[in-house]
Amino acid sequence: MPVGAPLPGASAYVLDDVLxxxxxxxxxxxxxxxxxxxxxxxxxxALTAERFVPDPFAENGARAYRSGDRxxxxxxxxxxxxxxxxDQVKVRGYRVEPAEVARVLLNLPSVAQAxxxxxxxxxxxxxxxxxxxxxxxxGASLTVDNLREQLAARLPDxxxxxxxxxxx
Numbered sequence: 238m239p240v241g242a243p244l245p246g247a248s249a250y251v252l253d254d255v256l257x258x259x260x261x262x263x264x265x266x267x268x269x270x271x272x273x274x275x276x277x278x279x280x281x282x283a284l285t286a287e288r289f290v291p292d293p294f295a296e297n298g299a300r301a302y303r304s305g306d307r308x309x310x311x312x313x314x315x316x317x318x319x320x321x322x323x324d325q326v327k328v329r330g331y332r333v334e335p336a337e338v339a340r341v342l343l344n345l346p347s348v349a350q351a352x353x354x355x356x357x358x359x360x361x362x363x364x365x366x367x368x369x370x371x372x373x374x375x376g377a378s379l380t381v382d383n384l385r386e387q388l389a390a391r392l393p394d395x396x397x398x399x400x401x402x403x404x405x
Contacts, residue, residue, distance in 0.1 A: 238318045239311070247271040248294070249316060250301065251308050256293045259309070266322050267308040270294065270301040326355040328365050331395045338367060338398065341391050342384070347377035353398060366399040379403050 243249040248270040251259050259265035270292040277285030292301040307319040325332045335353040342351035350372040358364040373379040381401045388397045 240308075240316050240318050242315055243269070243271075244273070247273045248292075248301075250294065251310055251316070252293075256290075261310050261312060264307055264309050264319055267304040267306040267316070268292075268301040269304060270299060274300060274302050276300075326365055328355060328367055329395050331393075333367065333396055335367060338369065338388075338392065338396055341388065342369060342371060345384070345387055347374055347379055348372070348384075349374040349377075350404075358399075367396070368400040368402065369398040370402045370404055372404050 250268040250270065251263075251265040252268050253259050253265050256268075268290070274289070277289050288303050288305075289300045290303055292299045295301075305322050305325060307322050308316050309319060311317050323334065324336055325334050327333070333355070335355050339351045339353040342348050342353070348371050351369060353367055353369045355365040356368050358366050369384075371379060371384060381403065384401050385397060
C-alpha cells in the first residue's frame with residue numbers, strides 16, 4: 238500500500254537489521270529522522286531507548302525513530318507499507334500488542350495461562366477486537382467480571398479485551 242514521501246523537515250529511511258539502507262523494492266523497517274522527531278516517550282526510558290536510536294545519517298547526534306513498520310521504496314522512490322515488524326495491531330484506532338495484554342493477565346495471581354488474539358469484529362477483517370483466553374491458577378476462581386475489572390485498573394480501556402474466555 239503506497240503511503241507517499243516524508244513531510245518537509247523529516248527523513249525516511251528504509252533500513253535492514255544493522256541500519257543499512259535496503260535497495261529499491263526490498264523490505265526493511267522504516268526509521269524517521271529530522272527535526273520533527275520527538276525526544277522520546279514520557280516516563281518510559283526503556284521504550285525510548287528501544288525506539289529512538291542514533292540517526293545513522295545525521296552528523297549532529299540526532300536521533301531517528303524506529304517505527305516498527307515494514308516498508309519498501311518503489312521504483313518512483315515512494316514508500317509502500319508492507320506490514321508491521323512486530324505483533325502490533327490496530328484496535329479501535331490504537332496500536333496494541335496482544336502479547337502485552339497477555340503479559341498483564343499472566344501477572345495476575347489467579348491466572349495460570351493466558352493468550353490474547355486480535356480477531357475480526359463480525360467477520361470484518363478491517364475491524365479488530367482483542368479476545369483473551371485464560372486458565373485459572375490452581376485453587377483460584379476466575380470470573381469474567383473480575384478479570385475485566387483487574388485489567389481496567391492496569392491498562393487503557395482500548396487494551397482491555399472485548400471478550401474474555403475462561404478455559405478449563
